[in-house]
Amino acid sequence: MNIHENVSLKPYNTFGLDVQAKYFIEIKNLNDLKEIVKANKSDKLFILGGGSNMLLTQDINKIVVKLDLQGISVVEDSDNYVLVEAQAGENWHEFVLWCIEHNYGGVENLSLIPGNVGTTPIQNIGAYGVEIKDVMHSCKALNVKTLEIVEFTNAQCEFGYRESIFKNELKDQYILISTTYRLTKENHSLKIEYGAIKGELEANNITSPTIKDISDAVIAIRESKLPNPKEIGNSGSFFKNPIVDKETFLRLQNGYPSMPHYIVSENEVKIPAGWLIETSGFKGYRLGDAGVHTQQALVLVNYGKAEGIQIKKLSETIQREVFNLFGIKIDAEVNIF
Numbered sequence: 001m002n003i004h005e006n007v008s009l010k011p012y013n014t015f016g017l018d019v020q021a022k023y024f025i026e027i028k029n030l031n032d033l034k035e036i037v038k039a040n041k042s043d044k045l046f047i048l049g050g051g052s053n054m055l056l057t058q059d060i061n062k063i064v065v066k067l068d069l070q071g072i073s074v075v076e077d078s079d080n081y082v083l084v085e086a087q088a089g090e091n092w093h094e095f096v097l098w099c100i101e102h103n104y105g106g107v108e109n110l111s112l113i114p115g116n117v118g119t120t121p122i123q124n125i126g127a128y129g130v131e132i133k134d135v136m137h138s139c140k141a142l143n144v145k146t147l148e149i150v151e152f153t154n155a156q157c158e159f160g161y162r163e164s165i166f167k168n169e170l171k172d173q174y175i176l177i178s179t180t181y182r183l184t185k186e187n188h189s190l191k192i193e194y195g196a197i198k199g200e201l202e203a204n205n206i207t208s209p210t211i212k213d214i215s216d217a218v219i220a221i222r223e224s225k226l227p228n229p230k231e232i233g234n235s236g237s238f239f240k241n242p243i244v245d246k247e248t249f250l251r252l253q254n255g256y257p258s259m260p261h262y263i264v265s266e267n268e269v270k271i272p273a274g275w276l277i278e279t280s281g282f283k284g285y286r287l288g289d290a291g292v293h294t295q296q297a298l299v300l301v302n303y304g305k306a307e308g309i310q311i312k313k314l315s316e317t318i319q320r321e322v323f324n325l326f327g328i329k330i331d332a333e334v335n336i337f
């Protein structure tokens with residue numbers, strides 16, 4: 001195992017922030033992972049996946065462990081479905097493309113989401129009507145204290161909107177090493193109700209879409225709305241969409257009759273943070289190299305040389321202004337270090 005000193009993390013976070021890791025190690029197998037975890041207290045380790053959901057505001061004075069466990073395998077094959085296990089370091093989008101190539105359905109709506117497989121259950125990634133909780137069968141994780149590998153069922157992950165047990169009760173106690181998905185082999189249950197997908201399929205005259213058609217539609221929609229982290233540093237949605245009670249919703253709707261919203265339950269309504277931020281006047285806002293994306297106000301961007309702390313300050317200004325205008329608190333979705 002090679003531990004490197006003073007390594008720039010710029011290539012390892014999708015915001016493209018140039019902070020230094022005091023120590024850096026790439027881990028390609030489970031034994032090496034166990035060894036490094038055994039030899040160091042967990043608070044000395046900083047586990048890094050695809051770096052797509054983090055804002056680094058300072059140098060990391062720890063051992064940054066870049067999880068690079070690779071491999072995709074079918075672990076169960078029945079007439080109607082397959083269970084496919086992917087190791088944590090596999091790139092998520094490459095995995096989606098692999099599923100489509102094999103005609104395994106279920107993850108096509110989640111095409112082009114940046115990041116690695118290992119982090120998908122942690123924040124229950126979701127897009128265009130599908131969340132990881134809808135397709136995940138189980139996942140395996142290393143207990144950082146006992147070094148045991150524990151398997152979690154879908155129910156044990158306690159999934160919620162961008163939430164799981166790994167962000168709450170079990171935070172920092174486990175390292176996700178693999179995830180198993182239950183995918184359809186035929187009679188795929190396609191999710192095309194989402195307006196933008198419907199529109200994209202119609203525009204291409206597709207009336208009986210395949211999972212590949214859906215993936216292509218999602219890729220086209222994302223490319224038109226979301227900045228490519230390879231060109232403009234970003235971390236996808238910076239904030240979560242807030243969920244408010246019915247009373248708050250009705251008060252807001254009174255002032256903004258065309259406000260988009262989704263009913264979550266009898267007394268809960270989700271409001272798009274992108275709309276709140278745009279209506280607060282921040283869409284396309286730029287301060288130095290830190291900015292709010294021009295097409296999707298939910299996404300904060302680094303135009304080149306922004307520092308993490310500037311992006312953090314911008315996010316706090318946005319939170320304050322949205323609160324002043326609407327009385328709603330919007331929480332960051334990305335992890336800030």
Ligand code: EPU
Pocket residue numbers: 126127128129226235236237238239240241260272273274275276278283295296297298333
């Ligand atoms: N909207 C605006 N202005 C904006 C952005 C959005 O008015 O700048 C409005 C849209 O017009 C639409 C509504 O807000 O009426 C919702 O917008 P959109 O469909 O683009 O989705 P979102 O709620 O902004 C969520 C996810 C995205 C995911 C999309 C599509 C969260 C935090 N974000 O965004 O996830 O791709 O839905 O399903 O839930 C991510 O997590 O990184 C991510 C990109």
